Amino acid sequence: MPFSRAVRAQAPALIKSLKPQYAPTVCKRWKSGPYGYTQAKALVYSKYGDPSEVLSLHTHSISPSLPPNQLLLRTLASPINPADINQIQGVYPSKPPFTSLLGTSVPSAVAGNEACFEVQSIGSSIKSVAKGDWVIMRSTGFGTWRTHALAEEKDILRVEKGGLTEIQAATVGVNPTTAWRMLVDFENLEGGRDWFIQNGANSGVGRAAIQLGREWGLKSINIIRDRKTPEETESMKKELLDLGATKVITESELQSRSTVSEIKEWTSGKNLKLGLNCVGGPVTLALVKTLSPGGHLVTYGAMSKQPLSLPTGLLIFKDLKFSGFWVSRWSDANSAEKEKTVESILQMTREGRFKDIPVQEMRWEWATEGERLVEAVGGGLEGFRSGKGVLVFGDT
Amino acid sequence: MPFSRAVRAQAPALIKSLKPQYAPTVCKRWKSGPYGYTQAKALVYSKYGDPSEVLSLHTHSISPSLPPNQLLLRTLASPINPADINQIQGVYPSKPPFTSLLGTSVPSAVAGNEACFEVQSIGSSIKSVAKGDWVIMRSTGFGTWRTHALAEEKDILRVEKGGLTEIQAATVGVNPTTAWRMLVDFENLEGGRDWFIQNGANSGVGRAAIQLGREWGLKSINIIRDRKTPEETESMKKELLDLGATKVITESELQSRSTVSEIKEWTSGKNLKLGLNCVGGPVTLALVKTLSPGGHLVTYGAMSKQPLSLPTGLLIFKDLKFSGFWVSRWSDANSAEKEKTVESILQMTREGRFKDIPVQEMRWEWATEGERLVEAVGGGLEGFRSGKGVLVFGDT
Incomplete structure (x- = not known):
């Protein structure tokens, strides 16, 4: 077993074993850490309820050796839609499965459904996108309130980023x-x-x-x-x-x-x-x-x-x-049509014929505390006064 | 002016001038009366309200000299549908116009919307039906609670009567x-x-x-x-x-x-x-x-x-x-399709594959008093206990 694999195998256990109060420091130190591991954070929930009570910020690591069909994505922007809140409350019919894939102590789901990502690295068999490209999710339910994610080619839609802001790309799909x-x-x-x-x-x-x-x-x-x-x-x-x-x-x-x-x-x-x-x-x-x-x-x-x-x-x-x-x-049943619709709207956006909804940006820096993020997301419950809430990622 | 026309011109005024108490007798006498006039009766209303209050039996005469494009029909059977009652009450969106065509003292409409008629005579240009044929109305709103009616070719659908009862033909269209x-x-x-x-x-x-x-x-x-x-x-x-x-x-x-x-x-x-x-x-x-x-x-x-x-x-x-x-x-917008639908159902009926709804027959003879007819129709308000109410015409 090559060295990197051995480390990867141990890493989740290692992170889980850290005492919570030390975790942020350790994570910070590991961000572009040893052996190329990517440090990532995600807003997760393991039971349904009010976001302020059930959401928490989970830190984990992602191995640099990607399987051939996977991509590593870095999140650029992710809006807070009313449906995201309803989903966390458990009153939304689409319920992502609670899993242990991110190494949470109890099976959890990542919140959020819509985002613009930048491709950070790609598995060896990926042809349709390259490092630096922007992508959005083909379907909802992926979990987007996180700094990084692993995805497969079938999950994503490539977005021609020229002439667009991250927020425009992140909010086109819903x-x-x-x-x-x-x-x-x-x-x-x-x-x-x-x-x-x-x-x-x-x-x-x-x-x-x-x-x-x-x-x-x-x-x-x-x-x-x-x-x-x-x-x-x-x-x-x-x-x-x-x-x-x-x-x-x-x-x-x-x-x-x-x-x-x-x-x-x-x-x-x-x-x-x-x-x-x-x-x-x-x-x-x-x-x-x-x-x-x-x-x-x-x-x-x-x-x-x-x-x-x-x-x-x-x-x-x-x-x-x-x-x-x-x-x-609709998106699940009409994947090709969704691609065309999204591209048409983005083209209108580039040409100045389609204006964004007013947004209220909520910055998500590496150091932003979970409490602060949960609070910001909770704002989605009453609606953001000066526009739609969007998480905009900084040095994550 | 040929003699018959002169009489026809006078006849409505003559009938109108008769004192009500004498009218039935006179009408009866005139039924297959002088100069070939057909004596007819119709349940009419001149304002909306409870059928027992607004419906009355009106007697009139129909000239034997038909315009080339008209047919004289004798009614064989006409059901009492809930919509007919709602129409009389004025709570139905389809409202036949009140006219003076039948020589009523105030403009009136004939009640009823569905019936089976027998062709009694045809104008010179009518080709698609012959005397003795059965027809139903292509659309609702014609006014069917009457012994006789003049219609045009476009109003009617010919029904191949073999193997059918009058009631089966009268109740197929709705x-x-x-x-x-x-x-x-x-x-x-x-x-x-x-x-x-x-x-x-x-x-x-x-x-x-x-x-x-x-x-x-x-x-x-x-x-x-x-x-x-x-x-x-x-x-x-x-x-x-x-x-x-x-x-x-x-x-x-x-x-x-x-x-x-x-x-x-x-x-x-x-x-x-x-x-x-x-x-x-x-x-x-x-x-x-x-x-x-x-x-x-x-x-x-x-x-x-x-x-x-x-x-x-x-x-x-x-x-x-x-x-x-x-x-x-639907019938107004899909006339050809209605013809096919009706013929298909009647064919199933002939083959014994489509059974009538149980009906309660209400006989309408020439001598049946208006009061009795109005009462029978009023039964449609509460629904007929032992089936759908159908007016079945006797010696009219």
Whole structure:
């Protein structure tokens, strides 16, 4: 057995045996440590619950001798999506298996589902990517809140990094992809004629849908929650109009009869074929009622945590259709199509035709304490005030 | 002006001028009256409301000299569907126009939507049907609770009458057609493998779906309301099993955990792709939850008058789809396909492979008083105990 292998075999046990208080120092010392081992950290959980209670920072080491079909990735950026939090809470249907692969004392899973990685080294049989390339995960569920990861070629999508930021690449696979597929896969909308309506219009998906609509000639009616002051409401409206929204209205405006008849006028009573819903509950019924006969409501979120109550006349006589969209399921079933969608969005981004969602960066340096990271991630529960939370990796 | 035309021009005014108490006698006398006029009666309404309050029997005459493109029809049988009652109440979205065409003192509409007619005479340009043929209406909304009607060729579908009863022809266009399209148009079910589940399984649509399923190798789970006694429940179960139902369960059985896991077993957890719903409300949620991932609920009625409440997780994560079916809209948009569907069902009927729904016949003779007819139709509100109500015409 070559020397490096012997060390690799002992290393996890060695790390596990270290007393916790010494671990960070040791890890730091080992970061670009002896025999080429890569020191890595990951936010892991071994049971479901509130992230502040169940998440912890685990340090481990990755051997320099990669199997032929594996890649070593270094994480550049990873967003904090509401679904990531739900997954840790155990209320999300997609549950990564708890394993002992990272040498945790109890079987654990790495949190997070979306990221941009840089290829740090590749196994001997890997041809499609090279050291320094950027990649994202083909599917969700990989575990991305970590400094490094081993992956196989089938797990990744290479991203042409020219003209992109790490954050742009890290956030393309979930929200903009969701918006793209919902606008394309459910109703055959025609540019210059058709409209769509959406709630949560200032969300990541909402902003993406506005911009894709603008590019494709689809007109949009965008519903936002009423802000605390009229000035805040106006400022949010302006922000979305600047992105390309055709109309922006508040939830309370949507309740008024005059707005409902305005919508009918705008859309000629027949060109509002698609609704995108991430809210649910009674406020969504008002949106549903604005849809033209034969229209389709696609639900991709339930921020109100309330069910959707449908008067059956809307189904039978108005011929409305109701479906759901879950980007994880779609990505798993449509791998080639996902690749094309992601590349198209990134190309629009490079050309300045697709703007990022405002983000709040949370730096993850090698020395950043686990407590601080867990706290930052917990912010995802209430939503980040000034935009989507993104972990941005520094000297890790 | 030929003599007959002059009489025709005067006749409506003449009839209108008759004092009501004399009208029946006069009408009776005129039935195959002077100059070949056909005496006709129709159940009409001139405002929306309870059928017992707004329906009345109107007598009028139809000239023997038909325009070239018209046919004179004599009604043989016409069912009383719940939608007919809703239409009279004004709570149905399809509202026939109130007109003065029949010479009513105020503009009125003829009630009823489905019937089998016999062609009594044809205009000179009619080629597709001959005297004595049977026809049904291509679309709903024509007004069928009447002894006679004038129609154009485009309104009708000829029915090959051999081997059929009037009632079979009169009831094919709504319920069996609804069942057929719902089983075919929403999910691609495979005989020998796939299942569907339906509530209101002993309704006209429900019985039709059971039989079509049996013919096509589709297995069915049929939900019925709990009867007053276990014997009545068992008797209804047996009736539906004899028709070809694979399983029959009561609403309360559907609520039990053991039934839910039985259903999963029967359908291998993945072959229950379609649900048919005419009930709505909370009991329908139990049905929805039994659908396999990616399944589809098609709603065609709302007997509970309650909305459908959908936990959004069923849309997003279980990928369930929700649509509605309205046979009137479908028939108007798919005239050729309707013709084929109707002919297929009637052929199965002739071959003894498709049994009628049990009916309760209400005879409409020339002398039957309006009061009695209105009363009979009102029975449609609570549903006919021993089957679907059908007006069967005698010496009219």
